[in-house]
Amino acid sequence: MKIGLLVTLVVMLSGCTFVRTVGMKWANSDIEPIWQSQQVSTLLNAYFEGEKSYLYVDVDGHRLKLLIDTGASFSSLFDTPKVAAMRLPRQAQLMIGGWGDEENSLAYKTQVGVFDLGAARFNNLIMAVIPTSTSKYYLRDDEATFDGIIGHDVMRHFAWTFDKAKKQIVLSQRAHSPQPGAHEISISRSLSKLKISAQFQLTEAHTVNMPIVIDTGSRHYLKLSARYIENHKLDMGRLVNAADFGLSGKTQHQRGHIKRIQIANLIVPNVKANFIPTEDEDELWIIGNAFLNQFVSTIDYHTDTLYLQPRAQAFQSRYNLSGLELRKLRSGYFVVRAVAPRASNIGLKVGDIITKVNNQDTPKLTVDDWLNTSNEAKQHQLCWVQSPLKQLSLNDPQCKTVTFSDIPGFNVAL
Template identity: 40%
Template sequence: MFKNFTRSLITVVITCCSLTGCNVFNSLRMMQINDNVEPVMTAEGRISLESKYEGEKPYIYATVNGEKLLFLLDTGARFLILMDTPNVKKLNLPRGFDLALSGWGEDGNSQAYQTDIARIDLGGVYFDDMKAALIPVSQTHYYLREDEAIYDGVIGHDMMRHFTWEFDASKNAIYLSQQPYSPSPDATRLQMSSLFNKISVDGSLTFNDSVTVNEPFVIDTGSRHYVKLSTAYITSNEIEMSSARVRAADFGLSGKVEHDRVTLPSLSLGDIEIDNVKVNLIPSDDEDDWWVLGNALMNQFKTVIDYNNDAFYLEPQAPFVTDYNLLGLELRKIRSGDFVVRYVFPNLPASEANIEVGDIVTHIDGVTATSVSLSEYNDITSIKGEHRICILRDNACFDIAGKEIPGYSSVQ
């Protein structure tokens, strides 16, 4: 029912825009522009994709018009996206109609637009005559510097909806098939819903001894976090939380979003209960925004998304572990393999060192930054004790002691 409603609504909006000359809603047009494009299978059964996980996020390699590119697999993205990386620029893709989405066109020459792709091949399956959005991301506030763009695009709902996807971060593996998933006996199956090209499952989040809320949570493989939640829900319902709050930041195409991070008592997904779940409270005026499950949570399991059967599976693999950034230093990879400092958490140990946003980190605990993955760095920051961070500016090094944060990383 929701799928038919969504398609009808989009059709009405597009029709109205075509009559009025409006192109703001071209982004809604993109949500159904590839509806008639079907995958062509060149391999049988379950396909092992060339994949990697970086900073909790899942990536695969695919060729676009013969050029090998790296794509983020993002269930939160509604359609195929390319970015203005050097590899994409080589393709000289045509410019179609403009897209105005969430600030993408607000920074002068950062206007996103539709483009045409002759073929995108994932290895074992390909799509012909796809439409994609091309975003000059390097010209937006999403990146601090142009060489932060280390992947080339995003594969979203319009391609992912055709398949069953298996994500196994413990084995650095991603599989694709067109067959229903056969779960192991210890797998938890959740019914999956789809609305406006996003998928969700029901869950129960406990805020305190007297407040537990049942809500649908959006499944977002493009998020590196555990759980995201709107501040509007907390405020409107006057919910009290005992957790300490840590000020942090996340980055979208329109810039930095500072927010609080807390630890809540539990999250239940079917038969699975996760105690002391880490939650990002994102500023918003809408209570329904940001009920999101991210990869830091899903990667603790073997996660399966079976689009054709509206099924979501979580298979336990090991005890659930939560990473906390005890140093207070948010880093991102750049193409050289070094890290750039994106944010220094106030009131955490790194704020007392002479490290600034934009500094290039060259060594971590005596190891060259080029030899440390973002995932490994995130693990390091959760380890108590002293860590040595060296930066390019003045060839300076700093000893920063990671300490437990009572009521947040250490819960009574």
């Protein structure tokens, strides 16, 4: 009785937009895929950028680049030029929350006639459209280098195998058959979230068992609750300040390490982690793509199982020694989204455009190229311009040689 009254009160206070947004979780519950391949499984038209994985999908005859995001309850589009050209109907207003500490993203409901993955097709798929102008995820419209997100409503029908080293994504309409040596991990579902059990040795003396959410939309290794660290008065060693962005804007946080994580019979020592401010200590425990990409990973929705196939190369971490958070623009240049205190002496500001890194034009550099550069403790040359928010002027760039330094206790041992 009390729960019913509470739900009624929340609905009354939140209004119709809240109810419609929650309803999006089940909007496609009756839609089934039409398998179009002669094979049980097939290679998809995949693209990897940084630690994230994308597919090229045919949506009503338009070729769109969509992020594969197990953390998203439903599939969405951004109003990029490609999506705007589709002239999709606006059906109802939505308010979409996600990663970040600022405002949720205003969006609207729509429906597409054909959503074609190549191997499988969905008809009359309901989606959200998120204008870049109303989302704190973006600083400027041309940051939208992908057109949307494939969420749980589409993903739940298949087994998905990701191999970043080979740049391949395999889709299967049947349960996955693992290779010898693969770690087999049971998945539990909570609404649209996928959770696995894990044991964290946070310090030499403190271990905790905690379920963690599988989030292929996250570019990080682990996201853990800073509230848990505070409540248990744990000394996590050297931490660095950082920032990240999601559909609810920017989150300031700290990055460091945990001693080890154990998932089923897989044990990985010395894993990077982002410690995120939360209200509750069990609120935010996430395993992201930087961790999953260390393996050939399969998320099998048929059997609710995660398979992690080890590679010959040992688990390796990349570190951001630059203190800069950069994001690609559609032009190929990088825009500065955040500057950590350790990088404040460089002279860069949020919104500046990086035009060259080590004498290479940034449109010729990938996100992985930048991640590898920022992982190198040595001198680097950066060139940039101060660009107005809606324009890109490359006149009179300034260049500076800067040193990305090792951080004892973070990327190197004390």
